[in-house]
Amino acid sequence: MNYRLELRKISKSFGEVQSLRDIDFQVGQNEVVGLLGDNGAGKSTLIKIVTGYHQPDRGEILFNGKRVEHLTVTKARQLGVETVYQERALADQQTLWRNIFMGRELSHRFGFLDLKTMKSETNRLMLESMGFTSAAVNPESIIKTFSGGEKQGVAIVRALHFRADLIILDEPTMGLSLQETRKLLEFVRDIKGAGKSAIFIDHNVFHVHSVADRVVVLDRGTVAGEFQTKDITLDDLMEKMYRVAQTGSLE
Numbered sequence: 001m002n003y004r005l006e007l008r009k010i011s012k013s014f015g016e017v018q019s020l021r022d023i024d025f026q027v028g029q030n031e032v033v034g035l036l037g038d039n040g041a042g043k044s045t046l047i048k049i050v051t052g053y054h055q056p057d058r059g060e061i062l063f064n065g066k067r068v069e070h071l072t073v074t075k076a077r078q079l080g081v082e083t084v085y086q087e088r089a090l091a092d093q094q095t096l097w098r099n100i101f102m103g104r105e106l107s108h109r110f111g112f113l114d115l116k117t118m119k120s121e122t123n124r125l126m127l128e129s130m131g132f133t134s135a136a137v138n139p140e141s142i143i144k145t146f147s148g149g150e151k152q153g154v155a156i157v158r159a160l161h162f163r164a165d166l167i168i169l170d171e172p173t174m175g176l177s178l179q180e181t182r183k184l185l186e187f188v189r190d191i192k193g194a195g196k197s198a199i200f201i202d203h204n205v206f207h208v209h210s211v212a213d214r215v216v217v218l219d220r221g222t223v224a225g226e227f228q229t230k231d232i233t234l235d236d237l238m239e240k241m242y243r244v245a246q247t248g249s250l251e
């Protein structure tokens with residue numbers, strides 16, 4: 001079977017700085033890939049290439065085995081890529097149900113918005129997928145009253161409910177409380193449960209180890225190594241990360 005996403009020999013420079021050099025990277029169907037690496041290793045640059053935000057200088061991008069030329073943000077969306085950033089994903093002043101259906105509103109036959117179905121569907125998603133039990137949260141709640149973790153939960157559930165096949169999370173736990181982080185990690189496991197794929201970036205090795213099927217370590221723009229998480233203990237992974245930071249190599 002083809003990879004959901006494959007990068008071949010991707011390179012990207014910003015002026016003098018080479019952020020990525022000959023990167024080979026794959027995400028399988030229904031696979032969660034953790035991306036680890038120190039500050040400036042090139043993680044966000046890699047993600048921005050996948051989302052069509054940056055064009056690579058060299059290399060190939062394939063979705064489901066098909067090469068895509070000149071990937072743009074719009075094209076990446078159409079190919080099922082959704083990104084979840086903390087705070088940025090949602091319209092703060094709008095209600096929960098409007099955020100869920102934003103850009104994909106349901107209508108009646110004559111073009112009137114089908115408010116009733118959108119609200120009841122939001123209620124169902126809220127209870128079944130988001131696990132919001134707080135009495136304060138309902139489909140009419142305004143998003144800005146949500147916690148950072150709840151907002152990201154909404155963004156992930158929305159991505160899952162629609163056509164996203166590859167969900168990208170760049171440092172989603174940053175600024176979250178312990179409780180919110182736990183909830184977020186559960187959402188990432190739901191992505192896997194729904195048969196979709198994800199790329200998960202986090203500085204916390206423990207978080208990455210606990211949700212990823214495979215971990216890819218970047219160091220100064222190159223892939224320093226990769227592991228199946230089932231083959232490596234958390235301690236060993238941490239040890240290897242320290243080694244990469246010190247020597248630039250996993251050996």
Ligand SMILES: Nc1ncnc2c1ncn2[C@@H]1O[C@H](COP(=O)(O)OP(=O)(O)OP(=O)(O)O)[C@@H](O)[C@H]1O
Binds near residue numbers: 042043
């Ligand atoms: N738009 C840009 N213009 C110039 N340099 C950039 C740009 N984006 C990234 N870089 C440089 O590319 C390198 C990789 O940056 P990137 O943001 O991909 O790292 P990162 O692994 O996401 O780091 P962090 O963990 O700090 O988020 C850095 O040296 C950075 O300064």
Ligand SMILES: [Mg+2]
Binds near residue numbers: 043044045
């Ligand atoms: Mg980054």
